[in-house]
Amino acid sequence: MAYQVSIFLENKIGHLERVTSVLKAAQINIRTMNLNHTANGWGILNLLVSNPVYAHQLLNENGLSAALRKIVVVEMDDQPGGLDDLLKQIVKAGVNFTNAYGRSGFGSEKAWFVIDTEDEPDARTRLQEVGLILLSEETVYGNT
């Protein structure tokens, strides 16, 4: 089961650095991320890191509001139309998602599509059933 770390952040100068300074001190690597915000002065930072459970603990100890959320990372072809084809498979699998982000393979590798599956308990099984390849924790976290 792979996890992302989701952190509640106010949209103020210096707040994002509270996160990155903790990760730097603990030598935790960020694999990919997205940051969004709302009209209400706050947002959520989603991080795929090399050690999510440890990062979650550290961030909370340092006064931040962090949560672990289940994710799956689907391997896909890094080419035009790749995501379009993938989405058709995901629909077939009957998996819904509200948060997702991606990472290019940069030529030499497959691309990654990260899906937040916290609210979809059977997502992993259903995606595998339609033939999609889900990456292992080690690969996702980069701890091979």
Place this chain on the structure above:
Amino acid sequence: MYWESELETLETKKLENLQASRLKNTIQRAMNSPYYGDLFRQKGLSADSIGSVSDIRKLPFTTKQNLRDNFPYGFLGRPQKELIRLHSSSGTTGNPTVIFHNRHDIDSWANLMARSLFCAGVRDTDVFQNICGYGLFTGGLGFQYGIERLGCLSIPAGAGNSPRQIKLMLDYGTTVAHAIPSYLNRLFEVFQEEGLDPRKDTKLHTFVIGAEPHTEEQRRRIEEMFGVKAYNSFGLSEMNGPGVAFECTYQNGLHIWEDAFLVEIINPETLEPVADGEIGELVMTTLDREAMPLIRYRTRDLTRILPGVCPCGRTHRRLDRITGRSDDMFIVKGCNVFPMQIEGVLMKIPEVGADYLITLDTINGSDEMIIEVEVKKDWFNGDITRLDRLSRLISSQIRDEVLVKPIVKLVEPNSIPKSEGKAVRVKELRKSLNS
């Protein structure tokens, strides 16, 4: 010149005698209520305890808490059959405060209101737009009855919807309007957005402003923006509503109608009367209310009686602008809010931490109440829609309680400064009050 020339220019000694006899009647009526009846009999007090107005000091004070504790009929002095209206405070936590009126009370209030408007130069040839919420707000119907009693053409416009307010002014040639001062800044902006200049494009000559504290500077700014004279209006629902004290055309203090209200200014700590002209808490006794008389009601408003005689010739003394409160109530968009009400709502929402901060500020021309709330760490699960829903839930529950929709800001844990001793819950940043 005067709505009721004899009464308004009544010699001070005669006014005091009138007050004394009305005070005696008031006590008699009050003793028909369960609350005052029991209390006065217990203390051996009656109408006979009053010889002159200074004897009022023999009587106990009445507080808002007394009203709440004896909700709903504890203060009622007439049979329910006679009542024709009630006005009540908002609030779903704890008991509200309710004021009951019979026909005499509504009639007397309408007259005081007409007298007040006439005092500020309003005449029956005026077209009067009441830009104020109706319903249980006393500003709506309170002004309405006074405007009609005076004989103006009334436009019961209600609050908000600035483009519509402007259209009404243009369509019907509004000459006088009543609104809360913080709203008028916004209204002026909308005039500008529509390419209009109220000084040239409307027939406005007078504004009546009240329901929230504001500075002299703000009043002058309103006068300049709209090309009008703006007069300060003071009231409180316990004393009917608007029509308690009003500025005359000299704009130098608000005449409080002493035939209808007995005024005292006390030191809120010692409860003794202050020296003449000193600032203290305004305490009021109704002199002409039948259904629900109130005796020595502590308004919590801080003000003073201006010394000297007004050139307008009215002998009813003048109150200064309200300078503050002896409790922690504040006013935003004309609505009274107690920090305790906000706290009551927040404490019932389990996802919310114990610390909060209320900031009152002016944003884009409008007064806003911003409430910062800490989200409980163990509740946060990274779901953005859950946070959004929580934010909206807090906003709507607070709005239901205090009738003002707040801007809710979720903040990180431990980001609201914890003070030692009494927590500072309200930060006042509005420029209109600090200039």
